Amino acid sequence: MSRMNEIKNLIDSKSRHLQKLKEQQATMGILTPPYISIEMEDIESDISKLKIELEDFQEGSSDERLSYFWEGHLWKELQQRDSLEAKPIKEFLNQCASQILKMKVQRDIASNWQ
Numbered sequence: 001m002s003r004m005n006e007i008k009n010l011i012d013s014k015s016r017h018l019q020k021l022k023e024q025q026a027t028m029g030i031l032t033p034p035y036i037s038i039e040m041e042d043i044e045s046d047i048s049k050l051k052i053e054l055e056d057f058q059e060g061s062s063d064e065r066l067s068y069f070w071e072g073h074l075w076k077e078l079q080q081r082d083s084l085e086a087k088p089i090k091e092f093l094n095q096c097a098s099q100i101l102k103m104k105v106q107r108d109i110a111s112n113w114q
Helices: 001-033 034-058 062-070 073-080 086-113
Strands: none
Touching: 001 034, 001 086, 034 086
16 A cells, blocks of 8 residues: 555545544533543644655655556656656656546545535
């Protein structure tokens, strides 16, 4: 599993845990034990840090983005070639990978807010 998928899974898991704690807090009302509020704060902090890490991953070098995105033979083959033919292809693939990753993160963030 790639690091990006790992981060997304952690965000999803922690978001679900946070949701259950919020439901428990709503049910218990004023009788909610302090450890639940503390745990909620900790999870919210963890989620914020993971989202920042995810953004940092996306803003990494073009080689990191492309190797994550393509994970296949095409990118490896292009990296081995240093010809003038490969350069525009690399730039185009880098732009595509960046746009797709941005759209995926925006979709994931939007789905977490719903």
